Amino acid sequence: MGTTEHCTLVTGGAGFIGSHVVDALLARGERVLCLDNFDPFYDPAIKRANIRAALSNPKYKLVEGDIRDQALVETLCEAEGVTRIFHAAARAGVRPSITDPLLYEDVNVRGTIVLLEVARRRPLTTFVFASSSSVYGGLPTLPFSETAALSRPISPYAATKLAGELICYTYHHLYQLPITCLRFFTVYGPRQRPEMAIHQFVRQIEEGQPVPMFGDGSSRRDFTYIDDILQGVVAALDRPFPFEVFNLGESATIELRALIRLIEQCLGKTATIQALPDQPGDVPVTYADIGKARSLLGYRPATPVVEGVQRFVEWFRTMRRETA
Numbered sequence: 001m002g003t004t005e006h007c008t009l010v011t012g013g014a015g016f017i018g019s020h021v022v023d024a025l026l027a028r029g030e031r032v033l034c035l036d037n038f039d040p041f042y043d044p045a046i047k048r049a050n051i052r053a054a055l056s057n058p059k060y061k062l063v064e065g066d067i068r069d070q071a072l073v074e075t076l077c078e079a080e081g082v083t084r085i086f087h088a089a090a091r092a093g094v095r096p097s098i099t100d101p102l103l104y105e106d107v108n109v110r111g112t113i114v115l116l117e118v119a120r121r122r123p124l125t126t127f128v129f130a131s132s133s134s135v136y137g138g139l140p141t142l143p144f145s146e147t148a149a150l151s152r153p154i155s156p157y158a159a160t161k162l163a164g165e166l167i168c169y170t171y172h173h174l175y176q177l178p179i180t181c182l183r184f185f186t187v188y189g190p191r192q193r194p195e196m197a198i199h200q201f202v203r204q205i206e207e208g209q210p211v212p213m214f215g216d217g218s219s220r221r222d223f224t225y226i227d228d229i230l231q232g233v234v235a236a237l238d239r240p241f242p243f244e245v246f247n248l249g250e251s252a253t254i255e256l257r258a259l260i261r262l263i264e265q266c267l268g269k270t271a272t273i274q275a276l277p278d279q280p281g282d283v284p285v286t287y288a289d290i291g292k293a294r295s296l297l298g299y300r301p302a303t304p305v306v307e308g309v310q311r312f313v314e315w316f317r318t319m320r321r322e323t324a
Protein backbone atom coordinates (compact mmCIF):
# COMPACT_ATOMS: atom_id res chain seq x y z
CA MET A 1 0.00 0.00 0.00
CA GLY A 2 1.39 3.44 -0.89
CA THR A 3 1.73 5.81 2.04
CA THR A 4 -0.66 8.34 0.48
CA GLU A 5 -3.52 5.82 0.76
CA HIS A 6 -3.24 5.63 4.53
CA CYS A 7 -5.74 7.05 6.95
CA THR A 8 -4.16 7.23 10.38
CA LEU A 9 -6.21 7.53 13.55
CA VAL A 10 -4.28 9.68 16.02
CA THR A 11 -5.83 9.46 19.48
CA GLY A 12 -4.96 12.44 21.65
CA GLY A 13 -4.20 14.22 18.38
CA ALA A 14 -4.83 17.67 19.87
CA GLY A 15 -2.21 17.19 22.57
CA PHE A 16 1.49 17.97 22.54
CA ILE A 17 2.96 14.91 20.80
CA GLY A 18 -0.21 13.86 18.94
CA SER A 19 -0.67 17.24 17.26
CA HIS A 20 2.91 17.19 15.94
CA VAL A 21 2.38 13.70 14.52
CA VAL A 22 -0.86 14.90 12.89
CA ASP A 23 0.98 17.82 11.25
CA ALA A 24 3.79 15.56 10.01
CA LEU A 25 1.38 13.11 8.38
CA LEU A 26 -0.69 15.91 6.80
CA ALA A 27 2.53 17.44 5.45
CA ARG A 28 3.09 14.14 3.60
CA GLY A 29 -0.36 14.43 2.03
CA GLU A 30 -1.89 11.66 4.14
CA ARG A 31 -5.35 11.52 5.66
CA VAL A 32 -5.59 11.86 9.43
CA LEU A 33 -8.46 11.23 11.81
CA CYS A 34 -7.91 12.97 15.14
CA LEU A 35 -9.87 11.74 18.17
CA ASP A 36 -9.47 13.88 21.28
CA ASN A 37 -11.83 14.77 24.12
CA PHE A 38 -10.02 18.03 25.02
CA ASP A 39 -9.58 16.73 28.53
CA PRO A 40 -9.18 19.54 31.12
CA PHE A 41 -5.85 18.19 32.55
CA TYR A 42 -4.42 21.44 31.18
CA ASP A 43 -6.13 24.38 29.46
CA PRO A 44 -8.01 22.96 26.44
CA ALA A 45 -7.48 26.34 24.70
CA ILE A 46 -3.84 25.24 24.25
CA LYS A 47 -5.07 22.13 22.42
CA ARG A 48 -7.34 24.29 20.23
CA ALA A 49 -4.27 26.31 19.28
CA ASN A 50 -2.29 23.11 18.54
CA ILE A 51 -4.80 22.02 15.88
CA ARG A 52 -5.56 25.43 14.34
CA ALA A 53 -3.45 24.87 11.22
CA ALA A 54 -4.62 21.28 10.71
CA LEU A 55 -8.28 22.34 10.74
CA SER A 56 -7.93 24.06 7.37
CA ASN A 57 -6.50 20.92 5.73
CA PRO A 58 -9.15 18.93 3.80
CA LYS A 59 -7.36 15.67 4.66
CA TYR A 60 -7.87 16.29 8.38
CA LYS A 61 -10.91 15.19 10.31
CA LEU A 62 -11.37 16.15 13.94
CA VAL A 63 -13.73 14.24 16.19
CA GLU A 64 -14.23 15.46 19.75
CA GLY A 65 -14.88 12.28 21.67
CA ASP A 66 -13.60 9.78 24.16
CA ILE A 67 -11.41 6.76 23.35
CA ARG A 68 -13.43 4.80 25.93
CA ASP A 69 -16.54 5.06 23.70
CA GLN A 70 -16.13 1.82 21.74
CA ALA A 71 -19.15 2.34 19.47
CA LEU A 72 -17.82 5.76 18.48
CA VAL A 73 -14.29 4.49 17.78
CA GLU A 74 -15.64 1.55 15.75
CA THR A 75 -17.96 3.71 13.63
CA LEU A 76 -15.26 6.29 12.98
CA CYS A 77 -12.62 3.75 11.96
CA GLU A 78 -15.07 2.10 9.58
CA ALA A 79 -16.34 5.37 8.08
CA GLU A 80 -12.84 6.77 7.52
CA GLY A 81 -11.20 3.50 6.47
CA VAL A 82 -8.52 3.72 9.17
CA THR A 83 -5.40 1.69 8.26
CA ARG A 84 -3.03 2.71 11.09
CA ILE A 85 -3.41 3.89 14.66
CA PHE A 86 -1.09 6.08 16.72
CA HIS A 87 -2.49 5.82 20.23
CA ALA A 88 -1.29 8.86 22.18
CA ALA A 89 -4.44 9.70 24.18
CA ALA A 90 -3.82 9.30 27.89
CA ARG A 91 -3.81 10.97 31.23
CA ALA A 92 -0.14 11.94 31.38
CA GLY A 93 1.94 13.05 34.38
CA VAL A 94 3.36 11.11 37.29
CA ARG A 95 2.38 13.24 40.28
CA PRO A 96 -1.34 13.76 39.48
CA SER A 97 -1.67 9.99 38.97
CA ILE A 98 -0.95 9.52 42.68
CA THR A 99 -3.95 11.68 43.62
CA ASP A 100 -6.31 10.28 40.95
CA PRO A 101 -5.23 6.68 40.23
CA LEU A 102 -8.67 5.40 39.20
CA LEU A 103 -9.01 7.98 36.45
CA TYR A 104 -5.53 7.08 35.15
CA GLU A 105 -6.45 3.41 35.15
CA ASP A 106 -9.71 4.09 33.32
CA VAL A 107 -8.29 6.28 30.54
CA ASN A 108 -4.88 4.66 30.12
CA VAL A 109 -5.70 0.98 30.59
CA ARG A 110 -9.40 0.59 29.76
CA GLY A 111 -9.10 3.19 26.99
CA THR A 112 -6.22 1.25 25.43
CA ILE A 113 -8.18 -2.01 25.60
CA VAL A 114 -11.18 -0.37 23.90
CA LEU A 115 -8.92 0.72 21.03
CA LEU A 116 -7.31 -2.70 20.77
CA GLU A 117 -10.78 -4.30 20.63
CA VAL A 118 -11.60 -2.12 17.64
CA ALA A 119 -8.13 -2.53 16.11
CA ARG A 120 -8.19 -6.33 16.12
CA ARG A 121 -11.19 -6.36 13.80
CA ARG A 122 -9.62 -3.99 11.27
CA PRO A 123 -7.08 -4.63 8.52
CA LEU A 124 -4.49 -2.40 10.17
CA THR A 125 -0.88 -2.25 9.01
CA THR A 126 0.20 -1.22 12.51
CA PHE A 127 -0.90 -0.02 15.95
CA VAL A 128 1.66 2.26 17.61
CA PHE A 129 1.32 2.71 21.37
CA ALA A 130 2.76 5.78 23.13
CA SER A 131 4.48 4.26 26.15
CA SER A 132 6.89 5.87 28.57
CA SER A 133 10.34 5.64 30.11
CA SER A 134 8.50 5.59 33.45
CA VAL A 135 7.92 1.84 32.95
CA TYR A 136 11.59 1.35 33.98
CA GLY A 137 10.87 2.66 37.51
CA GLY A 138 14.03 2.89 39.61
CA LEU A 139 15.93 0.28 37.60
CA PRO A 140 19.61 0.55 38.62
CA THR A 141 21.04 -0.76 35.33
CA LEU A 142 21.87 2.14 33.01
CA PRO A 143 21.21 2.97 30.26
CA PHE A 144 17.70 1.46 30.25
CA SER A 145 17.41 -1.34 27.74
CA GLU A 146 14.26 -2.86 26.24
CA THR A 147 15.59 -6.28 27.27
CA ALA A 148 15.19 -5.45 31.00
CA ALA A 149 12.46 -7.44 32.77
CA LEU A 150 10.04 -4.89 34.22
CA SER A 151 7.64 -5.37 37.08
CA ARG A 152 8.36 -2.49 39.50
CA PRO A 153 6.66 0.73 38.28
CA ILE A 154 6.73 3.36 41.07
CA SER A 155 3.66 5.49 40.21
CA PRO A 156 0.11 4.71 39.08
CA TYR A 157 0.92 6.47 35.77
CA ALA A 158 3.93 4.19 35.18
CA ALA A 159 1.86 1.13 36.12
CA THR A 160 -0.84 2.09 33.58
CA LYS A 161 1.76 2.53 30.82
CA LEU A 162 3.34 -0.84 31.61
CA ALA A 163 -0.15 -2.38 31.70
CA GLY A 164 -0.77 -0.82 28.27
CA GLU A 165 2.33 -2.51 26.87
CA LEU A 166 1.34 -5.85 28.41
CA ILE A 167 -2.16 -5.80 26.97
CA CYS A 168 -0.71 -4.75 23.58
CA TYR A 169 1.38 -7.91 23.61
CA THR A 170 -1.70 -9.97 24.53
CA TYR A 171 -3.59 -8.58 21.51
CA HIS A 172 -0.64 -9.26 19.26
CA HIS A 173 -0.47 -12.84 20.56
CA LEU A 174 -4.19 -13.55 20.29
CA TYR A 175 -5.03 -11.72 17.06
CA GLN A 176 -1.65 -11.21 15.32
CA LEU A 177 -2.23 -7.46 15.47
CA PRO A 178 1.05 -5.74 14.44
CA ILE A 179 2.01 -3.51 17.38
CA THR A 180 4.93 -1.22 18.19
CA CYS A 181 5.30 0.25 21.68
CA LEU A 182 7.45 3.39 21.86
CA ARG A 183 8.88 4.36 25.24
CA PHE A 184 9.23 8.15 25.11
CA PHE A 185 11.87 9.74 27.35
CA THR A 186 10.69 13.16 28.67
CA VAL A 187 9.69 14.98 25.51
CA TYR A 188 9.97 18.77 25.14
CA GLY A 189 9.74 21.39 22.43
CA PRO A 190 7.05 23.68 20.98
CA ARG A 191 3.56 22.89 22.40
CA GLN A 192 5.05 21.00 25.37
CA ARG A 193 2.54 20.47 28.16
CA PRO A 194 2.66 23.51 30.47
CA GLU A 195 3.16 21.52 33.70
CA MET A 196 6.26 19.68 32.47
CA ALA A 197 9.86 20.47 33.45
CA ILE A 198 11.50 22.84 30.91
CA HIS A 199 8.19 24.52 30.01
CA GLN A 200 7.44 25.22 33.67
CA PHE A 201 11.00 26.34 34.46
CA VAL A 202 11.13 28.63 31.43
CA ARG A 203 7.82 30.25 32.39
CA GLN A 204 8.79 30.67 36.05
CA ILE A 205 12.25 32.12 35.36
CA GLU A 206 10.91 34.40 32.62
CA GLU A 207 8.25 35.75 35.01
CA GLY A 208 10.59 36.03 38.01
CA GLN A 209 8.65 33.44 40.01
CA PRO A 210 10.35 30.94 42.35
CA VAL A 211 11.39 27.68 40.70
CA PRO A 212 10.52 24.64 42.85
CA MET A 213 13.43 22.19 42.71
CA PHE A 214 12.57 18.77 44.07
CA GLY A 215 15.46 16.93 45.73
CA ASP A 216 19.06 18.18 45.70
CA GLY A 217 19.11 18.85 41.94
CA SER A 218 21.18 15.76 41.16
CA SER A 219 18.32 13.82 39.53
CA ARG A 220 19.00 13.21 35.84
CA ARG A 221 16.73 13.01 32.83
CA ASP A 222 17.15 12.01 29.24
CA PHE A 223 15.25 14.88 27.54
CA THR A 224 14.08 14.23 23.97
CA TYR A 225 13.37 17.01 21.50
CA ILE A 226 9.97 16.74 19.79
CA ASP A 227 11.46 16.61 16.25
CA ASP A 228 13.41 13.51 17.23
CA ILE A 229 10.35 11.82 18.78
CA LEU A 230 8.45 12.69 15.62
CA GLN A 231 11.06 10.98 13.47
CA GLY A 232 10.75 7.84 15.61
CA VAL A 233 6.94 7.80 15.58
CA VAL A 234 6.72 8.29 11.81
CA ALA A 235 9.34 5.57 11.28
CA ALA A 236 7.31 3.22 13.49
CA LEU A 237 4.13 3.96 11.52
CA ASP A 238 5.96 3.36 8.24
CA ARG A 239 7.79 0.18 9.31
CA PRO A 240 5.36 -2.26 10.89
CA PHE A 241 6.69 -5.05 13.12
CA PRO A 242 4.76 -8.06 14.45
CA PHE A 243 5.50 -6.83 18.00
CA GLU A 244 8.37 -4.64 19.18
CA VAL A 245 9.19 -2.22 21.99
CA PHE A 246 11.59 0.67 21.38
CA ASN A 247 13.15 3.36 23.55
CA LEU A 248 13.02 6.82 22.00
CA GLY A 249 15.37 9.19 23.84
CA GLU A 250 18.43 11.30 23.09
CA SER A 251 20.56 8.79 25.00
CA ALA A 252 22.17 11.60 27.03
CA THR A 253 21.32 12.89 30.48
CA ILE A 254 21.43 16.25 32.22
CA GLU A 255 21.17 16.94 35.96
CA LEU A 256 18.21 19.01 37.13
CA ARG A 257 20.46 21.81 38.49
CA ALA A 258 22.43 21.92 35.20
CA LEU A 259 19.17 22.11 33.29
CA ILE A 260 18.07 25.12 35.35
CA ARG A 261 21.46 26.80 34.69
CA LEU A 262 21.07 26.15 30.97
CA ILE A 263 17.60 27.71 30.97
CA GLU A 264 18.95 30.73 32.89
CA GLN A 265 21.61 31.19 30.20
CA CYS A 266 19.13 30.87 27.33
CA LEU A 267 16.75 33.40 28.96
CA GLY A 268 19.50 35.71 30.23
CA LYS A 269 17.82 35.67 33.66
CA THR A 270 18.54 34.19 37.09
CA ALA A 271 16.31 31.63 38.78
CA THR A 272 15.13 31.90 42.39
CA ILE A 273 15.34 28.29 43.48
CA GLN A 274 12.84 26.97 46.03
CA ALA A 275 14.37 23.74 47.40
CA LEU A 276 11.77 21.06 48.13
CA PRO A 277 11.98 17.40 49.17
CA ASP A 278 11.99 14.59 46.59
CA GLN A 279 8.57 13.88 45.14
CA PRO A 280 7.06 10.42 45.58
CA GLY A 281 6.79 8.62 42.24
CA ASP A 282 9.71 10.50 40.65
CA VAL A 283 12.61 8.34 39.49
CA PRO A 284 16.22 9.49 40.14
CA VAL A 285 17.39 8.97 36.58
CA THR A 286 16.17 8.14 33.09
CA TYR A 287 18.64 7.23 30.38
CA ALA A 288 17.75 5.50 27.11
CA ASP A 289 19.73 2.85 25.30
CA ILE A 290 18.62 3.60 21.73
CA GLY A 291 20.67 0.95 19.92
CA LYS A 292 17.61 -1.08 18.99
CA ALA A 293 15.67 1.94 17.64
CA ARG A 294 18.75 2.99 15.67
CA SER A 295 19.17 -0.36 13.98
CA LEU A 296 15.53 -1.43 13.41
CA LEU A 297 13.75 1.93 13.03
CA GLY A 298 16.57 4.03 11.61
CA TYR A 299 16.01 6.39 14.55
CA ARG A 300 18.59 9.21 14.59
CA PRO A 301 18.03 11.78 17.35
CA ALA A 302 19.79 14.99 16.38
CA THR A 303 18.96 17.65 18.97
CA PRO A 304 21.14 17.84 22.08
CA VAL A 305 19.46 19.50 25.05
CA VAL A 306 21.62 22.67 24.80
CA GLU A 307 20.23 23.28 21.33
CA GLY A 308 16.68 22.12 22.07
CA VAL A 309 16.28 24.33 25.13
CA GLN A 310 17.42 27.36 23.11
CA ARG A 311 14.83 26.52 20.45
CA PHE A 312 12.16 26.02 23.12
CA VAL A 313 12.90 29.43 24.64
CA GLU A 314 12.56 31.06 21.20
CA TRP A 315 9.20 29.31 20.66
CA PHE A 316 8.03 30.26 24.16
CA ARG A 317 8.81 33.95 23.68
CA THR A 318 7.17 34.06 20.24
CA MET A 319 4.08 32.28 21.57
CA ARG A 320 3.89 34.74 24.50
CA ARG A 321 4.16 37.76 22.15
CA GLU A 322 1.47 36.39 19.85
CA THR A 323 -0.99 35.61 22.66
CA ALA A 324 -0.32 38.79 24.70
Ligand SMILES: NC(=O)c1ccc[n+]([C@@H]2O[C@H](COP(=O)([O-])OP(=O)(O)OC[C@H]3O[C@@H](n4cnc5c(N)ncnc54)[C@H](O)[C@@H]3O)[C@@H](O)[C@H]2O)c1
Nearest residue numbers: 012015016017036037038039066067089090132184186187
Ligand atom coordinates in the same frame (compact mmCIF):
# COMPACT_ATOMS: atom_id res chain seq x y z
N1 LIG B 1 5.32 14.23 26.87
C1 LIG B 1 6.14 13.29 27.34
O1 LIG B 1 7.27 13.59 27.77
C2 LIG B 1 5.74 11.84 27.34
C3 LIG B 1 6.65 10.92 27.83
C4 LIG B 1 6.31 9.57 27.85
C5 LIG B 1 5.09 9.17 27.35
N2 LIG B 1 4.21 10.08 26.89
C6 LIG B 1 2.91 9.61 26.38
O2 LIG B 1 2.68 10.21 25.12
C7 LIG B 1 1.29 10.47 24.95
C8 LIG B 1 1.07 11.93 24.62
O3 LIG B 1 1.57 12.74 25.68
P1 LIG B 1 1.52 14.33 25.61
O4 LIG B 1 2.66 14.84 26.39
O5 LIG B 1 1.32 14.76 24.20
O6 LIG B 1 0.20 14.60 26.49
P2 LIG B 1 -1.07 15.53 26.19
O7 LIG B 1 -1.83 15.55 27.47
O8 LIG B 1 -0.64 16.83 25.60
O9 LIG B 1 -1.86 14.72 25.09
C9 LIG B 1 -2.80 13.72 25.40
C10 LIG B 1 -4.09 14.05 24.67
O10 LIG B 1 -5.02 13.00 24.93
C11 LIG B 1 -6.30 13.58 25.10
N3 LIG B 1 -7.12 12.67 25.90
C12 LIG B 1 -6.99 12.41 27.23
N4 LIG B 1 -7.94 11.54 27.61
C13 LIG B 1 -8.65 11.24 26.50
C14 LIG B 1 -9.78 10.39 26.26
N5 LIG B 1 -10.33 9.67 27.25
N6 LIG B 1 -10.27 10.32 25.01
C15 LIG B 1 -9.72 11.05 24.01
N7 LIG B 1 -8.66 11.87 24.18
C16 LIG B 1 -8.14 11.96 25.41
C17 LIG B 1 -6.05 14.91 25.80
O11 LIG B 1 -7.09 15.83 25.61
C18 LIG B 1 -4.75 15.35 25.14
O12 LIG B 1 -4.98 16.22 24.06
C19 LIG B 1 0.62 10.01 26.24
O13 LIG B 1 0.14 8.69 26.05
C20 LIG B 1 1.74 10.01 27.26
O14 LIG B 1 1.51 9.07 28.30
C21 LIG B 1 4.50 11.43 26.88
